[in-house]
Amino acid sequence: MNFNRMWERTVEFVVNEALWISVGMAMLKILVILVLMAIVVKVGKKAIERVMVLRSKTPIGYTERRQNTLIKLLQNGLTYIVYFAGVLAILSAVSINVVGLLAGAGIAGLAIGFGAQSLVKDIITGFFIIFEDQFGVGDTVMINQSNGTVQEIGLRTTKIKTYTGELHIIPNGNISEVINYSVYNSLIMVDVSVAYESDVDEVERLINVFLDGAEEKYPELVKRPDLLGVQALGTSDVVMRIAAETLPMNHFKVGRMIRRDIKRFLEEHNIEIPYQKMVVFEQKAGGGSTNATK
Template structure:
């Protein structure tokens, strides 16, 4: 019984020690200050990075906007990782943990784990070469395997691609082996027009060409005037004519839709028929012998 009472007295004296709670309070205050200062530093750093690239954008010597956005995102990620790493070290020191011994032990463990984390190293190295070689940048429209969309972010480990329906695909950089980039060179809008066999082909070509001569002044994003290539295919019930137009990157879908509408309205004005499927039924009467 005396042992229990002695233990209780020691414990009571320990928890009622004013110096103990003062040290705990100081430690918590230091941790809170470290976290707050880290968050403020990250926010200021991101603003500074944004200002730097804004000033570079106004200078006569500058890199492309695509590459600026990619580098800005990458620098923000690196800044976040470095600041949080330093903050964690400071928190551990506040908790009186021997950081030097911890880092030495972590180095040995990391060396052992590194052999099993080859995919992580591969992701980082691949991410570095994606950015260094400018394979694609933030804002580009790309296709990687079965995924296609706009690049939202390029990190050292992952790449985020958002498709047109809103889904966000997060791909490890090490899995990106083949990339199709649609945003580097101009796109080609292709429009196929079907007309009936009975139509006067030269007249249809003249009507379409008159319209195409008006298009460059009507729509933005067209690099070269649309060109009527001629008859593309002789179908089962229609003659298919093809129109092509070189446009700015990723503008071919919109321009093609507008061209189809204009061509359809112009053909209707001149009475040129666009064929549609028809069904003809024959009723053969049985002959009685």
């Protein structure tokens, strides 16, 4: 008897037209909310990019690195706000008391806050990193022991991609020391060795000829490199030093090109670049003469 009564109630519940209408309306509301969330996020991100581009054209303007950082931060903030509002709207659509939920969350948040001091520290540090423009997206930096390019800066973490492809995610509160290589121009010292038999004055003249017009040959240079003169007297060579100022983080590239080209240039003008040689002596059987090969 009880089983039949339960079955009847179940069938009555399943075929209840009002129930399915309410479920369908709730699903429709959720679908509309999700679509609106996606549209708002996409349009909002585009609007942020457009506003920042227009702002960069004003007399005050922003550097490109700072602009990229602010765009990433604002886009992330917009996404979090839209998702949070969307979740509340979905809860309201399924008849969950949002006001009571928020009140309970506020009390729970107060309790959790005492144990989330590191999170608060991360957020405060992240705010000052962005506010003081210590580094930006695209900068080459060394943070603690991580050396690479900044991929993203958030209020809680900073992401750095190393030269070998690893992604380091560093809590902002753990950032104790930052070296930013992308703010000022870089300086490279190029040492050129010549033989002791070479005429130093002639070598200096030839190197200065090579350096004339170097700005056109190497666009990364800020100005014409300077020949500083004799840097050292080695055991088998005289070391001449060249100082070159380049755009940020281009000194390694320019240094390699200058070393390659100046070697060719000096060889074309019969200036010897010394290198280590090995001498082997052979003693012939029977006490004959000795041959030497290099």
